[in-house]
Amino acid sequence: MIELKDFRAGYMGAEKIRIDDLKIEHGHILGLLGRNGSGKSTFLKALVGIIPHEGRAILDGIEISAMTHRERARQIAYLPQQLSTVSMSVGTLAAHGRFARMSFSKVMGEKDREAVRHALELTDLWAERHRSVAELSGGERQRAYLAMVLAQETEYLLLDEPAASLDISHQIEIMELLKQLSSDGRGIVITSHDLPQSAAYCDRICVIDRGRTTAAIPAAELAGKTNFLRETLGVTLTPAGKGLYPYVLDR
């Protein structure tokens, strides 16, 4: 479990986000929602040490900022929102996920190959492993990067808008995959702008409003909090009756 207490982070000393109390648990998907610029990405970056944080972020009893990048990367994987179009092959990209797992010589062993293969199979890219990432569609590229962080074999996955650039059917595939990974025991945090989708797939939702987080709300209770949703996100949820997701957007 990752426990955050009085967690603050920002750029150049200016506080951008403040989290009083939040737990990231095994076997759960936590959805972070909020308007543009509310601090969702800042939070994920601070958690993996790209920007420094104050306050406490404790992973299984150890403060995250006290870990080396390598130690942290064995426990927490992070996928940023902006992904580079690289000219390496899909297989090579996925193999980079093993960076923190490999010894000093950084030569892939049998276990590393197996993890990369498994990650490529989960993301349905094993057949595409020799293709260049530059040739892939936006959705395939997103999945290739997802394969990279899955190959990292971490307990926790922090994914910044993992479904944003995908078409609807691939979005659902990714969300189903995340659901499966969380039921295998991984703790997952995603940021999203898709409230009905998050309500359908996440276990708990945390809304970030101008840098302040609300308590994580069980997704099932979210639709009932009409005033809260209207104030923070400007929309509400209403039961869908039938359809892809249990709720649809409403004013």
Next chain:
Amino acid sequence: MSWNSLQNNKIMITGIPVLAACILLSLLSGNDAVTSAELLRVLTGAGGSRTTQIILYQIRIPRTAACLLCGSSLSVAGLLLQEALSNPLASPGIMGINSGAGLFVLLSGICFPHVYSVRNAAAFAGALLSAILVFLIARKAGMSKSVIILAGVAVSSLMTAASNTIITLHPESVSDKVGFSMGSLAGIDLQRLPLPALLIFVGIAAAFFLGPGIELFAIGDEAAQGLGLAVARHRKLTVGCAVLLASAAVCLCGLLGFVGLIVPNILRLSDQLTVRRKILGCIVWGSNLVLVCDTLMRTLFYPYELPAGLLLSLIGTPFFILILMRRGIRGKWHD
């Protein structure tokens, strides 16, 4: 061996025989008053005159070794800079690293004329100073790819101007003025080789260990950090390693430019090569390029000898323009 690894090894499979041929050619040809046949007899241990032995062991072998050292160190330095900055135009010559090292070598020649080993430390300090200046200027000016190169050109001009002032005021600070400023392998003696050779060996070994991390620069700093790479530190170490390699080369051959631009750019055309393989490719093909240029320049215009750097500039400048045009067409200058 799969097709993929055969493709990967093509660079080495062709490079090593060419290297052997270049080494032999470099040892056997020249404008000394001995024939190649005589040298070959000494080389194979079939006897030969005392003069021939001296020429081989005191002149030819050190010179060939210096070609190998300078060729590999400068091209690996260029590769490291290009990878660290994701910029195909980065190279120790263009970024002012060579000229910074050169200036400090001249200064140390004036201050400590008899202590040769000080030159290596001075070269490293000068090269590092140039690299830091380039980054400070580039950071102020926006850190885009073209800005880094322009900052490099500015620092390079400054260092070269300072060097020329010293050469004019203290002509005794350098034995071969043209050779030093163009880059030349003439007049290498055996005593000067070991220290730069050691530094180059250390630099290349370090580059080899930095290789897998350097690979991650391509996927972006944030994603790389997520994978467990201390990106800022790794980039500094990579540039530091390039500075070490370039400064050691400057101690041997002066301001030999364009090796660090041409060789890594050709190797970087392949997307399939890992950084470690590119380093091996740089060692082999960088050596080949310098050996060929040096051998040509001392035999073509016999009895005159021109600095190898002259030919490298003649090949390198059109190459530089070619990369510039390729990049310009793709419009990737402002990322």
